[in-house]
Amino acid sequence: MADALPKTPMLDELEKGGWPSFVTEIKLAAEKNPMGKDLLGLLERSYKEKIGHWKHGGIVGVMGYGGGVIGRYNDLPEEYPNISHFHTMRINQPAGWFYTSEALRGICDIWEKRGSGLTNMHGSTGDIILLGTSTDQLEPTFQDLAKIDFDIGGSGSDVRTPSCCCGMARCEWACYDTMAACYDFTMTYQDELHRPAFPYKFKFKFSGCPNDCVASIARSDMSIIGTWRDEIQIDKDAVKEYADSGMDIDSDVVGNCPGKCMAWDGKELKINDKFCVHCMHCINAMPKALRPGKDRGATILIGSKAPIVEGALLSSVLIPFIKMEPPYQEIKDLVDKMWDLWCEEGKNRERIGEFIQRIGLGNFLDEIEVDPIPEMVAHPRENPYVFYEDYYEDEDEDDEEGDDE
Amino acid sequence: MADALPKTPMLDELEKGGWPSFVTEIKLAAEKNPMGKDLLGLLERSYKEKIGHWKHGGIVGVMGYGGGVIGRYNDLPEEYPNISHFHTMRINQPAGWFYTSEALRGICDIWEKRGSGLTNMHGSTGDIILLGTSTDQLEPTFQDLAKIDFDIGGSGSDVRTPSCCCGMARCEWACYDTMAACYDFTMTYQDELHRPAFPYKFKFKFSGCPNDCVASIARSDMSIIGTWRDEIQIDKDAVKEYADSGMDIDSDVVGNCPGKCMAWDGKELKINDKFCVHCMHCINAMPKALRPGKDRGATILIGSKAPIVEGALLSSVLIPFIKMEPPYQEIKDLVDKMWDLWCEEGKNRERIGEFIQRIGLGNFLDEIEVDPIPEMVAHPRENPYVFYEDYYEDEDEDDEEGDDE
Amino acid sequence: MADERRTDYGPPHYEKFLPPIIKENYGKWKYHELLKPGVMVHVSESGAKLFTVRAGSPRLMSVDKIRMYADLADKYCGGYLRFTSRHNVEFLLTEQSNIDPLIDDLKKIGHPVGGIANSISAIVHTQGWIHCHSAATDASGVVKAVMDDLYEYFTETKLPGKLRIALACCLNMCGAVHCSDIAILGIHRRPPKVDHENLYKMCEIPNVSASCPTAAIRPATVDGKASVEVDEDRCMFCANCFTVCPAMPLADPLNDGVSIWVGGKVSNARHEPMFSKLAIPFLPNNPPRWPEVTSAIRKLVELWASNARKYERMGEWIERIGWPKFFQMSGIEFQKEHIDDFKHAGLTFKRSTHLTF
């Protein structure tokens, strides 16, 4: 324990400056744990050589779970033996990332004992990342965590740990209860989360309004984004206050409205809600005066992902508006149908967004029995290459056309 | 000649109504020419049967020319013998489609004698279409036309008949002399126009300003569209007149400016020309008050086409601004380079727009020795799949990188 | 030289055909004004005035009709006239007093005056059953029926902006169909019926297979003859195979018809040029007057005319209100066919929550 820390002149540079230093954090851990010491040494070496020293992970994990652990081995185990294994455990965070000091201390105590004492609070998907331990400590760590009710998150071709914005807990704009939904979905899909059986990963993210504070439209296979479908609530007096306090409502609010559906005559703010695209801008700009309508729910979108392989995707609209009421059965039924289809027809390492593009959105909708609606597209097709599905046979003049026409 | 016209009850319906009737035209021709008579009969039959009766054309033409005639045969030659051959001749129109009555009568006399007496004034590409004659009349028609100085236009895999808007002849917005340029290019490329030797067709269209009255951005492999690069000329008094006469300058003009670079305070119209995108809208709306700047030229764009096979394309920017001065050598040099490359590397039936997409715009530019500039793209790439061209070798620490970096 | 065969002399030089007023004021026009529907004046920096009278034309014209035009040009404007890029005829006058008599004479020979400014101009169109082997519908007939119906919008200027209609009789799209406010497109809906008897004589099999964008065509031996077979599920009726091989006909009276497309534009005014988008996947061929087509188009025109803001082209209007509203207001049913499934399909999906309810 009391071994001197390795010399890390390059890393030491990164203890300078205003922003909190991860090097300082590793040093804090290294004081108690030789893993941290070796990590410092290895990282300093990477800095010098400008190359990483980690190898592809093997399959490691805890009993009965197929995911949640990222196996990692370094390629210089003789020199850095304490991190020759250095596996990461992904622990499912509580919805909205709320904690008590007690809960955090519980995690800290376990990880100080069983692992490197280093974490990410949190990973990009949302998990608590317990950064680095050896293979033999995986199961005991899990057992210890179970005692304080923390379970493992996703990795591999499974449901990944869902995440959500703080929603109704701390935000006035939440159009549905994101934390309740996130928790509910997480619990419903425990099996799919822990036992990879899909063609590839599948992520859920829940945002309470179109500001999308968990980036769900960019980073989840299913994005559930709150919205409303009645009129924006206007507090006229508060509008006046903003105007009086010098806000340029015309250029700041009206001029930025993508629906081009607002008018301000210097006295009254009018919104033609029929053309409002629910972008949130006016509400963001005047939080005291404007609020989302009262008939609230969510838009369900599908398919976003990072670029590998077919190029990055944003999610696209599947259901323009749905009421978000437990047990969210309609959505879950849809999820089941989509998974069945994707598991059946999807290629290995093909995310659902890529799958839909490959088979065609129209065919996908046919299979999951959802009617096509114009809300699903930015615009109808521009090319004339239409697969008309039925034609009249001349031998037999019966109407062969289906009900589509 | 005096044979009765065939019974055409369906076509007769199309002699009713306010718009001038093509049926009446065919009947006019049919009175003098049996081809017209048979055409009426065949067309009436198509109307009844809801199907065309023309077959793929064979290769027919005039001596020494590889294009300009569309061969056509009907599939019921016994019943409609006068149009068993019914080839169309494409005749190169004068630039801007200006005529004297004398010139028109010259064409009419020849076509009455040698063909069906039916025409299209004009075809979509711009030619005078002489609609229907027999194989033996092709060469004599050409000889007759030569006497009145009309030459044949393009068809097949060649330069197609260039066309242009009336430009400086009748329009106050022409930023260069479209008719002069169209005539000049037509004369320069007579050989390429008459002797198909390309992978596919190649069209030039010349519009005097971004209103693009010959649809060049949508329908030509090379689109030459007039523009200016200095300030829009403003006549303040005329602006005032528009305002006084009740024009809502704010919503009609300023509000529609895509550059968002106009301001109107009720008295003065200001344009921040740095951000003007040269769309023409404000000038169109206030022709007496605003005019394009004085430093005029054209934008050269490349590659538009109809959908077959890879999907329709609009032309894309190759040269944002070039002065349009005879002999337009810089443009022609570029054309030569592009054709050389496309003829060498293009696939059969691959338009140049498709070709560029296949080999990549960057590679295309390399080959024709044009530097890439941001004006050529709507935006830089979004995917990270960059073909970095040079890398450092570790064996040999010399800088292997090219001048691109 | 007289005995040498003359070739490659090109079209006559346009200057021969320009009236004196144009030669004198070439490049010196200052502004123009609409005087009344179909009539405009261009005023030169010199003060000279050129009056243009634009008359609608069927484009398919007999030489006799052209001679009538020539006569009118002689009578009213020194024999000078021109055609437009949309195939209308323009008489170029210097005497304002000649305008009305010319219009009267044009009416007598059945040619309406109009098409300038906020109106519907002539329909850019193609050959159809008059001359093309590829047509899935007629061209001139549909155009005549539609223009009869929209006549008032040609002769008056009561629209929010310009409206450009085009027709193409097959997917080759000769004309401006892919970028028109409203486009009428002839379509096949039945895969090619392969003429196995003759294919090997007429076509090169590798070319035929290669021509298909969806790889629906495979070489096959049928009744002992080299031929091809078509995987019908993969065929989207583009007729590219037929273009390269006559033994692959798609035309079929029961299944051919037209589709309607909306919202394209060419000009750079305000919005960048746009492609037309599918509005109505199929309407039957119903000669001679295609009533389903004319009524569908009238509805579209009127919907746009009564809802668009000044200057707003069809596509700009729809973009502002959104496609869902367009389908709702037009009563057109949104179907699977509307969803793109070609190469760049994914880019047409709605990838935001910008929705109206």
Place this chain on the structure above:
Amino acid sequence: MADERRTDYGPPHYEKFLPPIIKENYGKWKYHELLKPGVMVHVSESGAKLFTVRAGSPRLMSVDKIRMYADLADKYCGGYLRFTSRHNVEFLLTEQSNIDPLIDDLKKIGHPVGGIANSISAIVHTQGWIHCHSAATDASGVVKAVMDDLYEYFTETKLPGKLRIALACCLNMCGAVHCSDIAILGIHRRPPKVDHENLYKMCEIPNVSASCPTAAIRPATVDGKASVEVDEDRCMFCANCFTVCPAMPLADPLNDGVSIWVGGKVSNARHEPMFSKLAIPFLPNNPPRWPEVTSAIRKLVELWASNARKYERMGEWIERIGWPKFFQMSGIEFQKEHIDDFKHAGLTFKRSTHLTF
């Protein structure tokens, strides 16, 4: 039950971790206000007030640091705290008077307060050389260097709008790199060096060939061993082959580095979500402080900050002025690399004459 192994019990229910004020006002918040950088108040319909103090975090944290946070939460807000979606720490206070003492204590342990409203928040980032085998650059080190440099923009709210930076250490893009105002992306620039000795032992050759989006990989026998060969001209360094096969490493000290991307966004506010676009194709890895990267980013931030209108995110600003102006103003040289040449490349060409000069 005690002896049965417990699995699939899921995360703890969030309600256990909510402070009483949140439980009482759950779903009843009415509005919020920024009190000062990093501090906001949410006011409930009931009148209750919740004060949030947001502190910047390195994300990579030792358990000791987490305990310090826990101590501060105990001291100032009943033990309640949360983390944000960008990995900052938020203390949830009911006593306004506790705000300043908390901020002081945070400063003492080296954590700045800020990141709310018109500021730069923490950089969403990834593992880098700390833990991932795939990294082309480090994550935490670059982030630390950049945030040190941009410190004032975290602690103050002097920007036109929000600015979101993200970093991913390879093209897998764990994180929000593809939709960030500014993105830092680790890149390889050298094709995989195939380990022919071991490939056949470690990887399935058909999978390896199939993994390549550009079909650059072909099966081949090298020194008598089954292996693959890479057509280097077709390789664009995506490392997808390496993901499926460890014998295809791309990492290379001389050629790895970062590229800078701009103009993406996620929110639907005003403009629809957008992808980030390539700004700077290559900057070298220059540990420990990546000076080329920090200075490039500062320039971009300042260019945007001094030119954008209020609320205008980076991408909205660039869209308004146009990319040519962006390149001109930023002094970044436009190169071949900027031109898309992947599947939908043609759709990124400029297909209008809407140009500025």
